[in-house]
Amino acid sequence: MPAAPPPAQSPAAPPAAGTGQRILLVEDSPTNQMVAALLLRGAGYRVDIANNGREALEALEAAAAGPSPYGLVLMDLAMPEMDGLTATRRLRVLPPPAGTVPIIAMTADAMDSDRERCLAAGMNGHVAKPIDRPHLLETVSRWLDATPAGVADTGTPEKGVLDMEVLQQLAHDLDAELLADVIRQFVEETLERAERIARGGAEAAGGGPADLAGLAKEAHTLKSTAGTFGARNLSAAARALELACRSNAVGEVTSLCRDIPRLTREAVEAYRLRGYVTS
Incomplete structure (x- = not known):
């Protein structure tokens, strides 16, 4: 009598895509904390919770100094x-990896003006409440996709500085030599623009007659060109500077004017690492 075939085995469940990747959830509602954390942990992410922006800054700075910085913030x-918004602006002036971590707004405010305020503060995206599970997990996965599970962010300038989707689209649309040429031209113009912005910020900080209208125009152009070439953090800072100039927020203007040259240098170094510029 032939031996009975071995019992069929159920296939092993695939590992969670987010295993090992670390997220900071910044939320003051215990109910919202519980729901979002359960969804994210169920997808394999490591989730820490901060109850407000102050706690978030403390957690991000502490994690950045250790071996496992955060890969994403839900704010x-x-x-x-x-x-x-205040926490994001303060975070964006910190050095990497804390200052370059992607930040996604989580809010019930879904108007275009609300999204613009989030981007102007330096956030990278927006998900609406109440939480839609597929959209939340798709957004989180997209922003964490470049970091393999369990690999710590080393703080290299390219991490979080360039929007690779934008660069990939440019590479698809333009000849490689032409793309390198236009990025080099963008870099040259932006280095000069960053110097002008820094000078304007120094005048404002020194109590001189700051040309806020002129700074707003410089910031407006920088916001657009940096976004076109995927300099994500630089574009966000320029957007925030334009808004601060139009709001006559001199303190924020001076802070952003000091920060934009650093963000420009980081973007240039990221382009250099990818071979678009040679010096």
Whole structure:
């Protein structure tokens, strides 16, 4: 009598895509904390929680100094002690990896003006509440996709500085030599523009007659060109500077004017690492 075939085995469940990747969830509502954390942990992510922007800054700086910095921040907007927009602006002036970590707004405010405020503060994207599970996980996966699970961010200038989707589209649309030429031209113009912005910020900081209208125009152009060539963090800072100039927020203007030359240098170094510029 032939031996009975071995029982069929159920296929092993595939490992969670997010295993090992670390996310900071900044949210003051315990209910929202529980729902979002359960969804993210169920997808294999490591999730820490901060109750407000102040706690988020402390957590990000502490993690950046260790072997496992955060790969992504999910940031509520309206919170006690420090709101999400303020926390993002303060975060963006920090050195990498803390200052370059992608930040996604999580908010019930879904108007175009709300999204613009988030981007102007230096955020990278927006997901609406109530949480839509597929959209949240797709957004998180997209922003973390460049970092393999379990690999710590080394803080190299390219990480988080360039929007690779934008560069890939440019590479698809343009001849490689032409793309390198236009990026070199963008770099030359931007280095000069960053110097002018820094001088304008120094005048404002020194109590001189700051030309906020002129700075706003420089920032407006930089916002557009940096976005065109995928200099994500530089574009966000320029957007924030334009808004600060139009709001006559001199303190924020001076801070951003000091930060933009650094972000410009980081973008140039990221282009250099990818072979678009040679010096």
